[in-house]
Amino acid sequence: MNFVPKMNRRSFVIGSAAAGGGLAIGFDLPFGPKEAAAQTAAPELGVWVVIKPDDTVVIRMARSEMGQGTITGLAQLVAEELECDWSKVTYEYPTPGQNLARKRVWQSYSTGGSRGIRESHEYVRQGGASARMMLLQAAANEWKVSVEQCSAANSVITGPDGKRTTFGKVADAASKLPVPEKPKLKDPKDWKIAGKPIKRFGTEDKVTGKQVYGFDLKLPGMLNASIKESPVFGGKVKSFDAAKVSGMKGVKKVLQVGDTAVAVVADSWWQANTALEALPIVWDEGPNAKVSNATIAETLKAGLDAEQAFVGNQNGDIKAALTSAAKKVEAVYGYPYQNHVCMEPMNATARYTADKCEVWVPTQDGEASFAAVLAASGLPADKCEVYKLDLGGGFGRRGAFQDYVRQAVLIAKEMPGTPIKLLWSREEDMAQGRYHPVMQCKLVGAFDKDNNLTGLHMRLSGQSILASVRPQVLEQEKGRDPLAFQGVFQTGEHAFGYTVPNLLIDHAMRNPHVPPGFWRGVNINQNCIFLECFMDELALAAGQDALEFRRKLLGKHPRNLGVLNAVAERIGWGKPAPQGVHRGLAHMKAFNAYVAAAAEVSVTGNKVKVHRIVAATDPTYAVNPAQIDRQVAGSFVYGLSALFYQECTVKDGRMVELNFDTYNSMRIAQMPKVESIIMPAGGSGPWGGVGEPTICVAAPAVLNAYAAATGKRIRSFPLKNHNIELA
Amino acid sequence: MVRLTVNGKAHDIDVEPNTPLLWAIRENVGLTGTKYGCGVAQCGACTVHVDGVATRSCSFPVSAAVGKQITTIEGLAQSGALHRVQRAWIEHEVPQCGYCQSGMIMAVAELLKNKPKPTDADIDNTITNICRCGTFQQVRAAIHAAAAQA
Ligand code: FES
Ligand code: FES
Numbered sequence: 001m002n003f004v005p006k007m008n009r010r011s012f013v014i015g016s017a018a019a020g021g022g023l024a025i026g027f028d029l030p031f032g033p034k035e036a037a038a039q040t041a042a043p044e045l046g047v048w049v050v051i052k053p054d055d056t057v058v059i060r061m062a063r064s065e066m067g068q069g070t071i072t073g074l075a076q077l078v079a080e081e082l083e084c085d086w087s088k089v090t091y092e093y094p095t096p097g098q099n100l101a102r103k104r105v106w107q108s109y110s111t112g113g114s115r116g117i118r119e120s121h122e123y124v125r126q127g128g129a130s131a132r133m134m135l136l137q138a139a140a141n142e143w144k145v146s147v148e149q150c151s152a153a154n155s156v157i158t159g160p161d162g163k164r165t166t167f168g169k170v171a172d173a174a175s176k177l178p179v180p181e182k183p184k185l186k187d188p189k190d191w192k193i194a195g196k197p198i199k200r201f202g203t204e205d206k207v208t209g210k211q212v213y214g215f216d217l218k219l220p221g222m223l224n225a226s227i228k229e230s231p232v233f234g235g236k237v238k239s240f241d242a243a244k245v246s247g248m249k250g251v252k253k254v255l256q257v258g259d260t261a262v263a264v265v266a267d268s269w270w271q272a273n274t275a276l277e278a279l280p281i282v283w284d285e286g287p288n289a290k291v292s293n294a295t296i297a298e299t300l301k302a303g304l305d306a307e308q309a310f311v312g313n314q315n316g317d318i319k320a321a322l323t324s325a326a327k328k329v330e331a332v333y334g335y336p337y338q339n340h341v342c343m344e345p346m347n348a349t350a351r352y353t354a355d356k357c358e359v360w361v362p363t364q365d366g367e368a369s370f371a372a373v374l375a376a377s378g379l380p381a382d383k384c385e386v387y388k389l390d391l392g393g394g395f396g397r398r399g400a401f402q403d404y405v406r407q408a409v410l411i412a413k414e415m416p417g418t419p420i421k422l423l424w425s426r427e428e429d430m431a432q433g434r435y436h437p438v439m440q441c442k443l444v445g446a447f448d449k450d451n452n453l454t455g456l457h458m459r460l461s462g463q464s465i466l467a468s469v470r471p472q473v474l475e476q477e478k479g480r481d482p483l484a485f486q487g488v489f490q491t492g493e494h495a496f497g498y499t500v501p502n503l504l505i506d507h508a509m510r511n512p513h514v515p516p517g518f519w520r521g522v523n524i525n526q527n528c529i530f531l532e533c534f535m536d537e538l539a540l541a542a543g544q545d546a547l548e549f550r551r552k553l554l555g556k557h558p559r560n561l562g563v564l565n566a567v568a569e570r571i572g573w574g575k576p577a578p579q580g581v582h583r584g585l586a587h588m589k590a591f592n593a594y595v596a597a598a599a600e601v602s603v604t605g606n607k608v609k610v611h612r613i614v615a616a617t618d619p620t621y622a623v624n625p626a627q628i629d630r631q632v633a634g635s636f637v638y639g640l641s642a643l644f645y646q647e648c649t650v651k652d653g654r655m656v657e658l659n660f661d662t663y664n665s666m667r668i669a670q671m672p673k674v675e676s677i678i679m680p681a682g683g684s685g686p687w688g689g690v691g692e693p694t695i696c697v698a699a700p701a702v703l704n705a706y707a708a709a710t711g712k713r714i715r716s717f718p719l720k721n722h723n724i725e726l727a
Numbered sequence: 728m729v730r731l732t733v734n735g736k737a738h739d740i741d742v743e744p745n746t747p748l749l750w751a752i753r754e755n756v757g758l759t760g761t762k763y764g765c766g767v768a769q770c771g772a773c774t775v776h777v778d779g780v781a782t783r784s785c786s787f788p789v790s791a792a793v794g795k796q797i798t799t800i801e802g803l804a805q806s807g808a809l810h811r812v813q814r815a816w817i818e819h820e821v822p823q824c825g826y827c828q829s830g831m832i833m834a835v836a837e838l839l840k841n842k843p844k845p846t847d848a849d850i851d852n853t854i855t856n857i858c859r860c861g862t863f864q865q866v867r868a869a870i871h872a873a874a875a876q877a
Binding site: 066067068069199200202203204205206207208209210211212213215216218224249268269270341342343344345390391392393394395423425426626630633634635636637638659660661665666667668669671673674 | 801825862
């Protein structure tokens with residue numbers, strides 16, 4: 001184990017007795033049988049908590065960590081209910097195979113849609129509370145006193161007459177007691193660990209180079225693979241001339257992967273990739289080889305006025321309102337394809353034998369990876385396993401889509417017994433994305449003679465993600481993709497906040513051949529730009545202040561209004577801005593969080609300087625304000641990079657931009673000062689997400705400020721297409 | 728065979744001379760703290776020091792590194808004590824996913840060597856690494872904090 005970094009506060013497998021020995025490790029890995037063996041002996045209190053005799057608390061994590069801080073937040077919630085000493089807390093990832101073998105006791109592994117905390121907080125807190133009750137009961141039993149006489153704090157149990165013991169001492173006895181169901185949870189007002197800006201796990205390993213990402217994995221006897229899939233989506237391999245490269249240094253195998261890809265396996269990845277680049281491949285490009293940005297835009301444009309469209313939100317009579325309007329305002333917007341460009345490109349490592357298929361992968365959904373292993377290996381579930389590694393970014397690319405897992409397994413199947421580490425080049429990562437979908441939008445607003453907004457029609461035309469990713473949802477919805485309406489939907493976690501007497505929001509679905517995916521924030525990115533920029537256009541047409549105009553329409557939605565007012569007040573809306581500085585606002589409800597932004601920009605020639613953005617979020621509860629603050633600022637980097645620089649251009653059926661030289665990402669020089677206002681409303685309503693919601697308000701707030709500065713309204717993106725630069 | 732001196736230790740490795748230093752360090756020397764992010768000198772994830780100069784190792788052939796002192800993130804700590812940039816990074820909790828941070832830290836370590844008290848403009852002009860998680864606000868604060876420690 002000596003080449004292996006120290007994995008403080010983290011181990012990768014569990015090994016409880018109930019998990020059947022649990023040691024699903026075939027190799028010398030960055031986590032050792034030593035830790036695992038220790039855990040095997042450690043008693044399990046329910047499914048979420050293991051306490052070792054030395055008082056170490058091991059908290060099980062089903063969700064994934066990709067930099068968003070979810071694992072730390074979840075541990076805080078469990079520890080809060082457990083009443084343990086935070087300094088003794090570590091965590092581990094039960095494998096997807098173990099979850100399946102135990103009838104999914106750890107529930108969902110999916111870490112997308114800003115769900116990590118908001119959808120599991122209740123059952124993980126219950127896990128912590130149940131474990132505490134078991135420990136107290138065990139101490140009471142030992143002391144022969146009633147459990148009411150015992151209390152727990154900081155991993156210590158105290159009882160009558162000065163009796164005192166620790167969690168570690170009673171854990172074994174506690175583990176034999178029944179697990180209380182539905183224990184009562186603490187009032188968040190009494191939180192001591194949750195709700196606090198506690199430092200996240202794992203930082204030291206990240207600043208010393210010790211953290212092992214999927215890209216860094218080393219297994220004995222491992223070979224490396226690089227892959228190229230048909231650059232035209234839907235194309236196939238026609239032929240390739242393996243002889244041209246099979247003599248190159250280090251090359252072990254040149255092979256076709258499925259119908260659509262070719263891979264080279266070599267001693268090192270550099271050798272594999274060099275050979276792959278030299279390999280002559282002929283593609284059967286299929287029916288999409290002529291598709292381009294222009295043809296796609298034409299298709300979408302036709303949808304803007306099409307008869308048929310799916311309704312996402314409706315009230316009153318929009319037709320009548322438009323007909324009888326004293327004044328109408330109309331605008332058409334468009335949003336491009338974009339790639340996630342996770343800093344760590346896609347990868348997976350697989351080892352296949354007839355008896356076992358194991359995969360190591362940075363994944364946002366261990367169970368989705370597991371399903372991909374099952375399908376690609378052809379082995380039954382009890383012969384498959386997945387080991388999750390922390391991700392070098394996910395942003396939605398690594399959850400529902402497990403193409404790299406499938407590829408790694410298919411390659412490993414051709415070389416049984418040899419671990420194969422498949423790494424994508426950045427170019428492959430850019431060419432084979434699951435792209436933020438394209439969308440156009442036509443908005444029409446109607447005013448009466450007193451400049452009251454009487455009607456709003458928002459017609460979306462463009463690509464549905466679920467049509468290709470979860471077609472069963474469309475079946476249930478009679479063809480509609482409800483996700484297309486994120487942020488503007490009738491009800492629910494993405495409900496529209498404005499009250500307009502006559503409203504229609506509908507979607508003409510147009511699905512080009514480019515594979516779409518969930519890209520941080522998903523459809524709120526374009527929907528918030530469309531809606532919130534148009535709100536400014538309407539306010540302008542009505543001769544009203546952008547904030548006052550919105551306030552009038554938000555009377556029925558106090559939490560929407562709350563975040564909007566908070567950013568307006570902090571930025572100094574209505575008061576003079578610094579010389580040459582202009583302001584813009586935007587807000588939305590997304591993933592059950594209420595978010596708003598106010599931006600300050602100045603414009604010199606074609607250069608836009610974003611000086612400052614004030615952001616507010618109301619996610620109902622805030623588990624770790626320090627991590628939320630970082631997610632807010634980080635989401636703005638992601639969102640503003642997209643706004644200013646990023647478009648995946650389709651030409652000849654394939655993507656044009658293949659690396660950061662043509663697909664730029666913001667640097668520190670462009671970073672605005674971000675001030676976040678975290679204002680959880682509390683109460684018994686659903687918790688809101690954190691990782692995604694705020695991303696959507698940055699771009700429209702900046703665009704509105706740009707329009708205030710220049711009088712120019714930009715309606716298609718990225719801004720580089722208008723020769724506008726981020727300074 | 729090429730002889731590389733990485734973090735003060737000599738390694739004889741069997742690579743083509745035009746192999747990028749990045750891949751020689753990762754795959755032949757076996758130090759994986761230095762990351763691949765683009766391969767075309769854009770992102771800075773692969774930044775190492777070559778004779779003390781911050782260098783994007785993905786676009787630097789191994790042949791050019793022969794006879795030079797190469798320092799990677801693993802070699803930044805001196806006699807068991809973390810470099811002040813690393814300490815500031817921990818204090819300010821800079822990393823999110825962390826994947827870009829080795830390169831970011833190596834770039835900052837060189838900046839502080841050349842400019843012990845960098846201004847914001849110095850930072851803007853010198854630190855051009857990409858971070859997709861968007862940690863820049865913490866990066867800036869941590870640079871100033873590390874500078875204050877000198
Ligand atoms: S990997 Fe070298 S600069 Fe991106
Ligand atoms: S911390 Fe994730 S890319 Fe920088």
